[in-house]
Amino acid sequence: MKPNCLYQSSLERSLISFALLSALFGALGCYLIGQYFALSIVTSAALSILFLVIYLKLFIRTYKKVINSFNRNHAHLDAILNEDYNQLVKPSYQAGSIHQLQQSLISLSEELFKKKSRYDQHVFLVYQLIEHFNVPIMVLDQHNKLSYANNAFSEFKQTQWQTLRYSSAEQLGLKKQNAHWQFSDVITAQQWQIRHSEFIEQGSCHQLIVMIDITSALRENQLQAWQQIIRVLGHEIRNSLTPVTAMAENLAVKLTEPRQVQALNVISERCNYLNEFVTRYGDINRPLALNIVEIDTAAFLKQVCEIYPDVEFSCVANAKTFKADRTFMHQVMINLIKNAIEASTPPVKIALSTHQQGKVNYITVDDNGQGLANPDNIFVPFYTTKQQGQGIGLSFCRNVIEQHHGSLSLANKEKHQGVIATILLPV
Secondary structure (H helix, E strand, C coil): CCHHHHHHHHHHHHHHHHHHHHHHHHHHHHHHHHHHCCCCHHHHHHHHHHHHHHHHHHHHHHHHHHHHHHHHHHHHHHHHHCCCCCCCCCCCCCCCHHHHHHHHHHHHHHHHHHHHHHHHHHHHHHHHHHHHCCCCEEEECCCCEEEEECHHHHHHHCCCHHHHCCCECCCCCEEEECCEEEECCHHHHHHEEEEEEEEEECCEEEEEEEEEECHHHHHHHHHHHHHHHHHHHHHHHHHHHHHHHHHHHHHHHHCCCHHHHHHHHHHHHHHHHHHHHHHHHHHCCCCCCCCEEEEEHHHHHHHHHCCCCCCEEEEEECCCEEEEEHHHHHHHHHHHHHHHHHCCCCCCEEEEEEEEECCEEEEEEEECCCCCCCHHHCCCCCCCCCCCCCCCHHHHHHHHHHHCCCEEEEEECCCCCCEEEEEEEEC
16 A cells, blocks of 8 residues: 555544544533533433534534545646646635645646746747758657658658658667767768757657758868868969979070970970969869849750750759859859760760759759769869869869859769759759
């Protein structure tokens, strides 16, 4: 038996025992009083019985009221434990200890109700904020199953998050190691970081998981390192190239032997090329002065296609317009199409398409070329697999798109030969 039951049972026994003893002593007192006043035995006994009836009736009424008060208090406490703060105890007395106890319970319920309301508002606000963040965020319930996510998470998973509701963390590609959530896939873990925290909702512990894309930060650090290296090397290279170029040009003027003049011209030409190489590297990621306008998609694609009349284009403009700098976007499309043409054999077929999904415009360039030989290095400045290439086209394209607060990606097609270049721009 539980301790509170023992206490309640002991209290009841104590009250009943006290009442019985009081009744017996009272009845005996009534009988003795009757004898004192020389009343008959029958009259004295009747007086004692009358006292017992009145006393026990009053006791039973008081007993029920006291026990009912405790039962009400117990029900009130049960309601508090179940977070039901609308069920309040009805005061049994207008004053006294029980009245103070019941008033304290009512005050406790009202205070807890206010705190719960504030907390529920905070939780609701959290969900509202989650919806407006443009980074993937998900909420796992007490069983580590998906209970809520935002639109960015749907874009991350490329499906509506509602279709993944109640999926386990393992099914979502997550694992918990040393109290920290991590991606199960190694490649995804290299591109994304996870931040998580816990909060209580309806008495259960929930996990708030935020996914942060770190590719841009890593790339920025990489570019800064490259810039620092080229800044130091460029200074030394220019200091060395200037006198070499000047001497080669002076000697070329003085010499008459054609082969020697040609050799000096080659030296001078290569020095100029190397100097231009260093200068271009420093300008690849410079900030651009963008003039953002609303561009008619169909007209824009038609204008780009007219530059290459020998290419068989197919255009699908599901997004009627998009916002960008017309000049820079024109150059980006030319570079992507030029790469597609150089990687393809006649007849060259290129598919251009646009569509809008959520708050993002998608522009794709789909070719039937040979594909990417080394996808990991395509955006490395001056890396190229072409004999006459300079390796700055894709770096320039990505810089332009990222300064539009978008992204550019290239990937080999899974089932067919060729590459798909995808541009993402905010609406």
